[in-house]
Amino acid sequence: MAVSTAPQELDQEAAALGRSEDAAATKRAKRGKLVRYLAMPGFLLLLNIATFLWLSGQDLDSIERRTLTADNLIGKAQEHVWLTLLSTTFVLLLAIPFGILATRPRYRRFAPGIIGLGNAGQAIPSFGMLALLFYLFRVTPWLPSTGTLPVVVALVGYSFLPILRNTMVGLDQVDRSVLEAGRGMGMSERRVLRRIELPLAVPVILAGIRTALVLNVGTATLAFLFGGGGLGDVVYNGLSLRRIPITIVGAVLVATLALLVDYIASLIEEKLTPKGL
Amino acid sequence: MSDIMIELKELTKRYPGTETPAVDRLTMEIPRGEIVVFVGPSGCGKTTSLKMINRIIEPTSGQIILDGEDVTDVNPDQLRRRIGYVIQQIGLFPHVTIEDNVATVPNLLGWDRDRTKARVDELLDVVGLDPDVYRNRYPKELSGGQRQRVGVARALAADPPVLLMDEPFGAIDPITRTRLQNEFLRLQQELKKTICFVTHDIDEAIKMGDRIAILQERSIPAQFATPEEILTQPANDFVADFVGSGSTLKRLKLTRVRDVNITTDALLGRIDEDKHVLRQRLQESDWTAMLLLDAEKRPSRWLRAPDFLHDRPVAEMGLPARAMIEPQATLSDALEEMLLGSAGVAIVVDGRGAFQGILDVDDIITSIQTMRDANAEFYRASKLIDPATAIA
Amino acid sequence: MAFLEYLADPSTQRSLLEQSGEHLFLTLVPVAIAIVLGVGLGIWAHRVPALSRTIVGATSTVLTIPSLALFAIFVPLVGIGNTAPMIALTLYALLPIVRNTVSGLYSVDNAVVESAKGMGMGATKRLVKIELPNAWPVMLAGIRVATLLTIGIAAIAVLAGGDGLGTEIFRGLRRIGSAGAFESLLGGTLAVVVLALLIDLAYLAIGRLTIPRGIRE
Numbered sequence: 031m032a033v034s035t036a037p038q039e040l041d042q043e044a045a046a047l048g049r050s051e052d053a054a055a056t057k058r059a060k061r062g063k064l065v066r067y068l069a070m071p072g073f074l075l076l077l078n079i080a081t082f083l084w085l086s087g088q089d090l091d092s093i094e095r096r097t098l099t100a101d102n103l104i105g106k107a108q109e110h111v112w113l114t115l116l117s118t119t120f121v122l123l124l125a126i127p128f129g130i131l132a133t134r135p136r137y138r139r140f141a142p143g144i145i146g147l148g149n150a151g152q153a154i155p156s157f158g159m160l161a162l163l164f165y166l167f168r169v170t171p172w173l174p175s176t177g178t179l180p181v182v183v184a185l186v187g188y189s190f191l192p193i194l195r196n197t198m199v200g201l202d203q204v205d206r207s208v209l210e211a212g213r214g215m216g217m218s219e220r221r222v223l224r225r226i227e228l229p230l231a232v233p234v235i236l237a238g239i240r241t242a243l244v245l246n247v248g249t250a251t252l253a254f255l256f257g258g259g260g261l262g263d264v265v266y267n268g269l270s271l272r273r274i275p276i277t278i279v280g281a282v283l284v285a286t287l288a289l290l291v292d293y294i295a296s297l298i299e300e301k302l303t304p305k306g307l
Numbered sequence: 308m309s310d311i312m313i314e315l316k317e318l319t320k321r322y323p324g325t326e327t328p329a330v331d332r333l334t335m336e337i338p339r340g341e342i343v344v345f346v347g348p349s350g351c352g353k354t355t356s357l358k359m360i361n362r363i364i365e366p367t368s369g370q371i372i373l374d375g376e377d378v379t380d381v382n383p384d385q386l387r388r389r390i391g392y393v394i395q396q397i398g399l400f401p402h403v404t405i406e407d408n409v410a411t412v413p414n415l416l417g418w419d420r421d422r423t424k425a426r427v428d429e430l431l432d433v434v435g436l437d438p439d440v441y442r443n444r445y446p447k448e449l450s451g452g453q454r455q456r457v458g459v460a461r462a463l464a465a466d467p468p469v470l471l472m473d474e475p476f477g478a479i480d481p482i483t484r485t486r487l488q489n490e491f492l493r494l495q496q497e498l499k500k501t502i503c504f505v506t507h508d509i510d511e512a513i514k515m516g517d518r519i520a521i522l523q524e525r526s527i528p529a530q531f532a533t534p535e536e537i538l539t540q541p542a543n544d545f546v547a548d549f550v551g552s553g554s555t556l557k558r559l560k561l562t563r564v565r566d567v568n569i570t571t572d573a574l575l576g577r578i579d580e581d582k583h584v585l586r587q588r589l590q591e592s593d594w595t596a597m598l599l600l601d602a603e604k605r606p607s608r609w610l611r612a613p614d615f616l617h618d619r620p621v622a623e624m625g626l627p628a629r630a631m632i633e634p635q636a637t638l639s640d641a642l643e644e645m646l647l648g649s650a651g652v653a654i655v656v657d658g659r660g661a662f663q664g665i666l667d668v669d670d671i672i673t674s675i676q677t678m679r680d681a682n683a684e685f686y687r688a689s690k691l692i693d694p695a696t697a698i699a
Numbered sequence: 700m701a702f703l704e705y706l707a708d709p710s711t712q713r714s715l716l717e718q719s720g721e722h723l724f725l726t727l728v729p730v731a732i733a734i735v736l737g738v739g740l741g742i743w744a745h746r747v748p749a750l751s752r753t754i755v756g757a758t759s760t761v762l763t764i765p766s767l768a769l770f771a772i773f774v775p776l777v778g779i780g781n782t783a784p785m786i787a788l789t790l791y792a793l794l795p796i797v798r799n800t801v802s803g804l805y806s807v808d809n810a811v812v813e814s815a816k817g818m819g820m821g822a823t824k825r826l827v828k829i830e831l832p833n834a835w836p837v838m839l840a841g842i843r844v845a846t847l848l849t850i851g852i853a854a855i856a857v858l859a860g861g862d863g864l865g866t867e868i869f870r871g872l873r874r875i876g877s878a879g880a881f882e883s884l885l886g887g888t889l890a891v892v893v894l895a896l897l898i899d900l901a902y903l904a905i906g907r908l909t910i911p912r913g914i915r916e
Contacts, residue, residue, distance in 0.1 A: 265771045
């Protein structure tokens with residue numbers, strides 16, 4: 031799921047090369063690190079410039095001209111980002127506390143069942159699941175049937191299980207290695223949670239944020255099907271109207287947004303991960 | 308046919324980016340049919356030296372002469388099929404049966420099916436694994452010791468004249484290791500392979516080696532000599548340090564059970580004999596204990612006079628016979644077994660476990676005495692002070 | 700129960716069965732191509748560690764691109780229909796296969812490879828007879844993940860003019876608000892799930908048949 035712009039690997043390589051105390055090698059490693067940091071943004075920039083240049087050479091008809099305005103595209107992108115952020119926030123607020131709770135000794139016996147459910151849930155196609163969740167909103171009279179809310183709920187509903195599952199698996203790994211050591215030193219359960227488990231869980235939570243962002247930016251592409259807009263709308267417009275320029279621009283923008291979100295998330299993950307983990 | 312099997316000439320390995328070579332101009336002649344042990348501290352390049360012989364590690368410069376032929380530049384795959392290779396981690400192929408593991412090189416050489424099959428059975432038998440039981444098993448179903456036996460069988464499959472062994476018994480528990488070492492030495496008496504053996508354990512080197520190369524950094528030989536010479540005439544301080552103290556005890560490792568007189572006329576009985584017959588025989592002898600053998604002449608139980616007071620079947624009387632050793636075991640092994648066993652003696656058995664004789668502590672003390680006398684003689688002759696008497 | 704009536708309808712059964720067949724075609728062909736490409740790339744990445752990160756990185760970048768976008772990107776080249784989604788699905792299936800091929804090959808005990816080398820097995824023979832069979836359980840797990848992933852994503856192919864079970868879901872979606880919408884949504888979705896479970900069972904059987912007994916768990 032995650033793009034390997036791999037910060038730790040870079041550091042390791044830099045460290046390994048640095049050990050040889052070869053100034054040239056260190057310099058090369060630094061440059062290599064910089065290259066890899068800039069590779070993704072550079073690639074996306076080039077991709078978009080190329081698309082723009084190609085588009086300028088095209089003879090656009092009225093429909094294409096109407097769709098491919100900066101205002102329209104920026105609006106769709108904003109909708110897309112907004113949907114992604116909202117659904118990511120909600121799913122994390124739900125899944126991470128729930129995951130921490132479900133891995134506590136008291137509830138641990140439910141953990142395998144929940145993780146199993148999470149695994150099984152991966153067999154459900156996003157398309158069908160989103161549609162079903164959206165449908166439930168439409169047929170429940172006291173729930174709003176249009177606007178952002180049903181779409182966000184559908185996105186949260188779809189990404190909840192995978193994020194919960196990842197959180198639990200991650201916390202479980204932290205637990206097994208450290209819990210006993212902490213308890214062995216005579217720390218209370220709460221102290222172990224606060225002083226050891228939560229700090230060690232930071233990477234798990236950061237990974238969860240990144241996974242949720244990438245997952246949601248992807249499924250938000252389908253939000254247009256439920257009236258939620260987003261860049262998927264542009265792509266589907268192009269496909270259904272058989273307008274190649276619209277299709278291409280939409281696809282490039284969706285890909286750019288998704289890769290950019292993943293790239294930024296990877297940087298955040300790298301910066302916030304405590305040193306030594 | 309020259310009596311030098313492997314000749315290393317100025318063999319050097321230099322890794323890129325390092326100042327000093329890992330192996331620096333190693334020159335050595337390895338006689339046909341002998342076990343030459345490379346021993347030295349970790350990082351001295353002994354394993355690198357070994358692995359250059361079958362070119363798992365390609366030498367940077369120098370020559371490898373195998374049986375008179377320069378093999379430094381021949382096709383390495385062809386070369387390796389002529390050299391058996393046993394490593395510490397064994398490296399059995401986990402996905403195929405024991406039979407297919409042993410058959411690896413014969414298959415590479417294109418032997419026909421019947422010949423390969425016969426050879427596999429023969430070899431499993433040689434290393435003490437019943438072919439009918441083990442042929443179709445998988446490596447994971449075997450113990451560490453059994454796996455290493457298969458490893459040896461696999462290396463011997465195409466009957467290569469040369470074996471390279473890299474700490475072959477290093478990852479095996481001490482008791483099994485001693486047994487495997489002894490079995491291997493027995494095997495070698497028949498096979499007469501030329502063997503290069505790497506270990507970091509000087510005791511193992513003394514036990515296994517016909518000749519020992521004690522290697523310093525960069526694989527520079529500090530001494531290349533027989534174990535006796537290395538123990539009695541260390542070439543320099545490095546060797547003396549490495550061989551360490553307790554040389555007299557170490558010398559017990561030089562002498563094998565087959566080289567001392569063992570008691571072959573011990574009082575014996577068969578496990579299926581009548582109790583009264585056995586009792587009478589014991590009473591009429593000057594022995595205090597009788598050894599019962601089973602139908603295959605394998606030692607089974609020790610009986611003493613008081614054991615007849617209890618009303619038990621013969622097979623349950625007395626104590627189980629333990630402390631069994633083979634003729635190629637060293638006196639050190641024998642002593643260890645005696646201390647662990649209940650009867651204060653070691654029972655000497657052949658490869659199939661059949662009784663050959665009995666060795667007791669007195670036999671070992673006599674042997675030590677003989678060695679000390681010989682040594683004292685050596686030191687007197689060379690006008691040196693015997694360290695053993697100096698301390699005593 | 701309207702859903703049971705829907706399922707009992709022969710025309711439903713016929714169309715779900717037909718769409719399941721299309722869905723399988725839509726998935727298995729890309730997976731088959733991805734196996735050939737992915738195993739090849741994996742072996743290459745394992746042989747040349749310097750390339751490993753680039754190859755795995757590129758395939759995982761592909762997986763970050765939302766499916767509708769990747770489907771759409773190939774439409775200008777091959778037109779509306781099944782082909783564009785199938786190209787995209789092939790790319791999606793690559794990552795698990797490449798990654799598991801690389802890690803599977805790395806998981807083979809060095810001592811095993813070295814002893815094969817020490818007995819005079821050449822590089823190709825070593826790969827075919829020793830490394831790949833021992834890496835196979837991990838590789839197969841990757842292929843399985845790739846297949847299940849592809850089955851789920853293939854439901855979106857309908858938006859790029861493809862067929863498969865997405866057709867039934869899309870039918871339901873377009874009729875939301877009128878009768879039969881829910882049945883189509885649920886029917887199409889469940890059919891994908893059932894297909895995934897069946898494929899999963901098939902992989903269990905393939906594992907039993909193809910993983911050598913000596914390295915089975």
